[in-house]
Amino acid sequence: MENEEMPVMGRPETLRGQVETFLREAIMNGRFAPGERLVERELCELLQVSRPPLREALRRLEAEKLLVIVPHKGPVVASLDIREAKELYALRALLEGFAVHEFARLADAAQIKALERTVKELHAQAKIPNRRALLVAKTKIYDVLLGGSGNRLINEVLQGLLSRINLLRATSFSRPERLAESLAEIDEMVARIKARDAEGAREAAQLHIKNAENAALGMLESND
Structure with missing residues (x-):
């Protein structure tokens, strides 16, 4: 996963929303391709956040059907057939x-x-x-x-x-x-x-x- 400059994260109550917005837009613009596995450790390093707000954002995107959580694999970008x-x-x-x-x-x-x-x-x-x-x-x-x-x-x-x-x-x-x-x-x-x-x-x-x-x-x- 390539490094990409991220905006400075704001207050704790807005952190999850910022992570969610970044991930959603990354999926929309093709940075994360359909079927691509998202590695939590790499995302935490990229976004400079801890796992709790990242996981909250991932659950939200799963609810929107932009991600699927695959057992023993983790979050994967959804593919529309x-x-x-x-x-x-x-x-x-x-x-x-x-x-x-x-x-x-x-x-x-x-x-x-x-x-x-x-x-x-x-x-x-x-x-x-x-x-x-x-x-x-x-x-x-x-x-x-x-x-x-x-x-x-x-x-x-x-x-x-x-x-x-x-x-x-x-x-x-x-x-x-x-x-x-x-x-x-x-x-x-x-x-x-x-x-x-x-x-x-x-x-x-x-x-x-x-x-x-x-x-x-x-x-x-x-x-x-």
Whole structure:
């Protein structure tokens, strides 16, 4: 495991959260690959922390299904197989499609402006681009959409899937041309929302997810 400069850790009550954030982002950006074993001793040295906060962070990531704890081996970065990816995209399309439909129907002018700002930020990040920043920017878009959908349960369910969804987003962004396609699809969805075309917005959102699925599955199949 290569050494990497780490931010200075903060107060004890925030230590677990800092470790958790670092590990989550390391998985998202590919530093820790699917199937890779994480060695506690090496992580403690890298992060300059003791084992208790590290183990708390590992348990949290296990709950998010980003890690699996293998007997006699320890924590291993989770691998999404093609069947699991298809199931997750199917659930995303169903729930996000409905959320976008409801946002187009219910959102007020301030919420639509907030959505436009987050999409503008995504376009700005795409010019760099940086995978972590792109994922953060796209998460902000969905925070606005879900927050304005009027359905707290869908928001709760999708937030619970966020880490695995971001893992698949990172996979789909691995295809170079996918980013430009994704931006165009999101722009179309926003245009439908602004026009208060709820059904058209749903269709645009579901098409965006379907195209992301095709890109991610292509990358997963090529890695088999």
